[in-house]
Amino acid sequence: MRLILPLLMTFVAVTSMYGQADDKRLAEIQKASKKEVTDTKWISGGGIGLDLAQLLLINPQIGAGQNRIGIGGLVNVFGNYKSGKFGWDNIGSLQLSIQKIGSDNPFQKSLDVLKYDTKGTYQISGKWNAGILGSLRSQLTPTYANGLLGPVLSGESGNIVSKFLAPGIIEIAPGIEYKHSEHFSVFFSPLNYKLITISDQNVANLSKGAFGTDPVDPNN
Numbered sequence: 001m002r003l004i005l006p007l008l009m010t011f012v013a014v015t016s017m018y019g020q021a022d023d024k025r026l027a028e029i030q031k032a033s034k035k036e037v038t039d040t041k042w043i044s045g046g047g048i049g050l051d052l053a054q055l056l057l058i059n060p061q062i063g064a065g066q067n068r069i070g071i072g073g074l075v076n077v078f079g080n081y082k083s084g085k086f087g088w089d090n091i092g093s094l095q096l097s098i099q100k101i102g103s104d105n106p107f108q109k110s111l112d113v114l115k116y117d118t119k120g121t122y123q124i125s126g127k128w129n130a131g132i133l134g135s136l137r138s139q140l141t142p143t144y145a146n147g148l149l150g151p152v153l154s155g156e157s158g159n160i161v162s163k164f165l166a167p168g169i170i171e172i173a174p175g176i177e178y179k180h181s182e183h184f185s186v187f188f189s190p191l192n193y194k195l196i197t198i199s200d201q202n203v204a205n206l207s208k209g210a211f212g213t214d215p216v217d218p219n220n
Contacts, residue, residue: 041081041082041083042079042080042081043079043080043082044077044078044079044080045077045078046075046076046077046078047075047076048073048074048075048076049073049074049075050072050073051070051071051072051073051074051097052070052071052072053068053069053070053072054067054068054069054070055067055068055069066101066102066103067101067102067103068099068100068101068102069099069100070097070098070099070100070110071097071098071099072095072096072097072098072110072111073095073096073097074093074094074095075093075094075095076091076092076093077091077092077093078090078091078092085122085123086120086121086122086123087119087120087121087122087123087129088118088119088120088121089118089119089121090116090117090118090119091116091117091118092115092116092117093113093114093115094113094114094115094140095111095112095113096109096111096112096140096141097109097110097111097112098110098149106148106149107149108146108147108148108149109141109143109147109148109149110147112139112140112141112143113137113139114136114137114138114139114140114164115135115136115137116135116136117133117134117135118133118134118135119131119132119133119134119177119187120132121177121179127178127179127180128176128177128178128179129176129177129178129179130175130176130177131174131175131176131177131187132172132173132174132175133171133172133173133174133175133187133189134170134171134172134173135169135170135171136168136169136170137168137169137171138164138165138167138168138169139162139163139164140164141163141164142160142162142163142164143160143161143162143163144159144160144161145159145161160200160202160203160206161203161206161207162203162207163200163203164199165197165198165199166198166199166200166203166204167196167197167198167203167207167211168196168197168198168199169194169195169196170194170195170196170197171192171193171194171195172192172193173187173189173191173192173193174189174190174191175187175188175189175190176188196211198211
């Protein structure tokens, strides 16, 4: 009993010493990480995702549909700037996918979405910021009639029904932001300006007013 008690006290003392050392090291790591975030004005990152989907029907009932295979991907990038009361957040994404329905049909484009959102803010009081939102919506690659990946006839550009900045949707909205935390905020805007631009007149003519623009008579 005389031998066990000193050994037990020694074990408790060593455990306590290691625990204090671990707590001290953890505090140093947390302090260094906070300093790094404070000193870094730009924070950037991104992600990528791939999607593969297939529908195979064996001896289907009438009206059950056709076989389908789809391939797609998504890319997201962001860059946020912070200096004093001023903040600037940017995020961009590109989503592309193609699909083939049935055995006799060619591959078609099923999704082509290009997005860019930006937000500039200035802290006015506590968690309240004054700011302005901006966004751009368009696509990356040309879209041909019936969603085909190329023109029906080689070199026939008239089959393009949409492409990059045709149309391009630009929105601007000033307002007030309530930023509860780095991961949650609400933006209030009393008004919004929306502009639809078509960089190709042929696309505007083929759209027949679908994008809010009038076709032009080539004879005039």
